[in-house]
Amino acid sequence: MNDGLIASDAPFTPEEREILGALADTLVPASEDGVMPSAGELDIAGYVAGNAADFLPELGEILAGLDAGFAEEPLGIRVEHVKAFSEARPESFQRLLAEVYGCYYQDARVLEGIGAGAGPPFPRGNTVEPGDLSLLDPVMGSSTNWRREVPR
Amino acid sequence: MPSNDPVDVLIIGAGASGAAVAWSLADTRMHIVCMEQGDWTNPSEYPTNYPDWEQRLAGSDSIDPNVRGRDTDYPINNDDSPISVVNFNGVGGGTILYAAHFPRMHPSDFRVRTLDGVADDWPVSYDTLEPYFAENDRMMGVSGLAGDPSYPPKQPPLPPLPLGRLGETVAQGFNRLGWHWWPADSAIISRPYEGRDECKNLGPCTSGCAQGAKSSTDITYWPVALRKGVELWTRCRVREITVNAEGMADGVVYYDAEGEERHQRAEVVVLACNGVGTPRILLNSTSPQFPDGLANRSGQVGRNLMFHPVGFVRGYFEERLDSHMGPQGCCMLSNQFYETNPERDFVRGYMMQIVRGGVWPWTTAMQGAATGDIPWGPKHHEAFQRRFDHSANIGVLCEDLPEEHNTVTLDPELADSDGIPSPKISYTLSENSRRMLDHGVARAKEVMEAAGAVDVVGGGPARIAGWHLLGTARMGTDPETSVVNSWGRSHDVKNLFIVDGSIFVTSGGVNPTSTIQALALYVADTMKKNLATLFD
Ligand SMILES: Cc1cc2nc3c(=O)[nH]c(=O)nc-3n(C[C@H](O)[C@H](O)[C@H](O)COP(=O)(O)OP(=O)(O)OC[C@H]3O[C@@H](n4cnc5c(N)ncnc54)[C@H](O)[C@@H]3O)c2cc1C
Ligand code: SF4
Numbered sequence: 001m002n003d004g005l006i007a008s009d010a011p012f013t014p015e016e017r018e019i020l021g022a023l024a025d026t027l028v029p030a031s032e033d034g035v036m037p038s039a040g041e042l043d044i045a046g047y048v049a050g051n052a053a054d055f056l057p058e059l060g061e062i063l064a065g066l067d068a069g070f071a072e073e074p075l076g077i078r079v080e081h082v083k084a085f086s087e088a089r090p091e092s093f094q095r096l097l098a099e100v101y102g103c104y105y106q107d108a109r110v111l112e113g114i115g116a117g118a119g120p121p122f123p124r125g126n127t128v129e130p131g132d133l134s135l136l137d138p139v140m141g142s143s144t145n146w147r148r149e150v151p152r
Numbered sequence: 153m154p155s156n157d158p159v160d161v162l163i164i165g166a167g168a169s170g171a172a173v174a175w176s177l178a179d180t181r182m183h184i185v186c187m188e189q190g191d192w193t194n195p196s197e198y199p200t201n202y203p204d205w206e207q208r209l210a211g212s213d214s215i216d217p218n219v220r221g222r223d224t225d226y227p228i229n230n231d232d233s234p235i236s237v238v239n240f241n242g243v244g245g246g247t248i249l250y251a252a253h254f255p256r257m258h259p260s261d262f263r264v265r266t267l268d269g270v271a272d273d274w275p276v277s278y279d280t281l282e283p284y285f286a287e288n289d290r291m292m293g294v295s296g297l298a299g300d301p302s303y304p305p306k307q308p309p310l311p312p313l314p315l316g317r318l319g320e321t322v323a324q325g326f327n328r329l330g331w332h333w334w335p336a337d338s339a340i341i342s343r344p345y346e347g348r349d350e351c352k353n354l355g356p357c358t359s360g361c362a363q364g365a366k367s368s369t370d371i372t373y374w375p376v377a378l379r380k381g382v383e384l385w386t387r388c389r390v391r392e393i394t395v396n397a398e399g400m401a402d403g404v405v406y407y408d409a410e411g412e413e414r415h416q417r418a419e420v421v422v423l424a425c426n427g428v429g430t431p432r433i434l435l436n437s438t439s440p441q442f443p444d445g446l447a448n449r450s451g452q453v454g455r456n457l458m459f460h461p462v463g464f465v466r467g468y469f470e471e472r473l474d475s476h477m478g479p480q481g482c483c484m485l486s487n488q489f490y491e492t493n494p495e496r497d498f499v500r501g502y503m504m505q506i507v508r509g510g511v512w513p514w515t516t517a518m519q520g521a522a523t524g525d526i527p528w529g530p531k532h533h534e535a536f537q538r539r540f541d542h543s544a545n546i547g548v549l550c551e552d553l554p555e556e557h558n559t560v561t562l563d564p565e566l567a568d569s570d571g572i573p574s575p576k577i578s579y580t581l582s583e584n585s586r587r588m589l590d591h592g593v594a595r596a597k598e599v600m601e602a603a604g605a606v607d608v609v610g611g612g613p614a615r616i617a618g619w620h621l622l623g624t625a626r627m628g629t630d631p632e633t634s635v636v637n638s639w640g641r642s643h644d645v646k647n648l649f650i651v652d653g654s655i656f657v658t659s660g661g662v663n664p665t666s667t668i669q670a671l672a673l674y675v676a677d678t679m680k681k682n683l684a685t686l687f688d
Pocket of ligand 2: 354360362365480
């Protein structure tokens with residue numbers, strides 16, 4: 001998981017990490033077919049520490065603001081909590097979402113699950129079908145449509 | 153190496169036009185120096201080498217210099233404009249980040265006054281530029297398909313890039329409507345060419361091409377120009393062009409990498425800093441002979457700024473289109489609505505540029521969160537899978553006509569890290585452009601529907617879309633109303649030349665770099681032919 005990401009030493013306590021995991025699970029739960037992991041399975045704290053360290057203090061505040069029992073709540077209740085938070089602190093929530101999605105959509109399993117191929121685009125590359133140039137037949141058959149500089 | 157012996161030719165700016173002019177003038181064996189404020193880039197440091205490439209694109213490698221904020225950039229005040237300037241400052245200039253969509257301007261674009269009674273005709277024609285277009289295509293490495301009926305005959309040196317499922321799908325929409333489309337001319341190599349390897353369809357070409365398949369001038373013109381003896385001095389930021397008692401340019405004041413102020417003497421100065429950077433230097437070059445800025449006796453320096461206002465339409469399809477892969481800006485185009493039609497409520501026209509990319513995983517999730525299309529929570533995956541790789545985009549690129557009140561001036565407060573005043577952009581969208589944009593967005597929606605899109609959204613003008621910077625030191629035959637003559641020489645200062653997009657008389661309705669470079673090659677060639685009488 002999280003191949004290639006730079007994770008630093010654990011920035012949060014085990015309790016905070018548990019809340020963060022539950023929060024990430026709420027934002028991106030696992031898919032029902034089991035193909036897509038939940039965001040809580042990834043090392044969100046390590047990602048933020050390595051890639052967005054300026055967000056750590058704010059993330060700490062967000063976690064402190066959530067009830068200690070948050071992680072134990074069923075998904076439906078957690079969704080309500082997060083909705084309330086997103087309405088009360090829209091900017092903080094946007095940043096949280098950007099970082100959780102940032103971590104999630106760099107994960108090899110996730111990228112393979114959505115059909116994007118794991119890892120950065122280079123040097124992997126992609127294969128694109130050439131496409132059918134006979135589709136141009138009607139265009140080639142049309143009369144020349146460029147306009148001359150001097151009207152004739 | 154910097155010294156204060158005068159150089160024969162001093163080019164300022166190592167971007168699209170600076171590279172072309174340097175390469176061509178090198179034939180003269182003169183002592184040619186190009187000063188560039190930025191650095192060489194290293195393709196192995198481009199974002200696509202890293203897992204967090206999408207985040208880099210939104211921050212440290214943004215196309216917006218105000219977001220990127222490197223010390224090689226200069227901040228730009230866009231507060232007074234609905235469109236903000238994007239660029240790259242380094243060897244290659246904008247071509248490092250450009251999408252490399254490479255259409256030429258059309259013959260009619262050079263004759264808009266004669267044909268449509270608006271703006272001014274250019275003092276050069278398509279026919280004059282044609283050999284330079286072809287030479288530039290060869291030097292840059294352009295892929296495309298001959299036979300487009302919307303142009304006079306031309307032969308790109310390399311076969312076209314793949315259309316992909318996305319292109320095929322949208323092409324069928326155009327065919328159902330009976331409208332023109334054609335595979336794009338692209339400054340991206342579809343086959344190995346001149347020692348470079350072919351495009352690998354990574355996708356995000358506007359982050360720099362780690363594969364080296366995109367024809368940016370750091371890997372096309374510059375290596376050859378350097379071998380021919382041109383010197384390229386990086387981290388040299390020009391503050392102003394100085395003049396002697398006769399009112400001729402005699403050199404530049406610049407800041408070196410350490411921020412030291414220096415003077416370099418030169419016999420000829422060539423400006424290639426783009427439609428914003430060039431008027432900035434001219435306006436900052438005041439002297440008793442030129443109190444309103446150098447080469448500005450006409451008062452036209454910094455005026456007539458043209459972008460191409462752009463609208464975007466996105467269609468979502470049931471089937472997977474592989475939208476995230478393949479050269480982002482280069483798939484196909486339509487010139488169906490390019491020429492003036494008196495039955496429409498606007499004059500001139502627009503190109504439709506069918507684009508893939510820009511819909512990468514994280515970006516898709518973030519855009520979906522902003523529009524509410526892709527919620528967080530239990531329904532996230534289902535909504536994401538419906539959107540990701542299922543969309544196609546059409547950019548509606550409108551011809552912008554010159555208007556004197558659209559300007560680049562010097563900001564009284566904002567400055568770069570060397571203290572040089574920043575450009576301030578003042579621009580309003582004209583009624584003609586507004587109508588054209590609305591027309592184009594509506595037609596693009598029709599294409600998407602005809603192609604089978606299940607959901608279509610769009611509008612314009614896009615804000616972070618000031619890619620094309622044109623018109624602020626216009627060409628013309630009349631020194632009262634233009635800044636340079638028909639071959640780029642300043643009317644007022646006979647050893648000062650301008651070769652970048654600022655000399656455009658009108659903007660055409662296509663991405664401009666092919667025409668900018670053809671024009672730079674034409675100016676260089678005319679200089680070479682007139683060397684003995686260059687200042688007469
Ligand atoms: C994201 C993006 C996408 C684009 N896509 C396309 C496309 O698909 N097709 C297309 O045709 N065009 C595209 N463009 C536009 C294209 O990049 C420009 O048209 C082209 O690069 C302009 O060439 P130029 O020579 O006028 O200036 P530039 O290439 O901008 O070069 C100017 C150079 O001058 C240097 N300079 C400026 N001021 C100073 C100074 N004071 N001292 C020293 N050096 C200085 C700059 O650092 C820069 O390197 C795109 C641009 C961007 C940013
Ligand atoms: S799609 Fe092609 S041109 Fe664009 S970045 Fe990838 S390899 Fe380079």
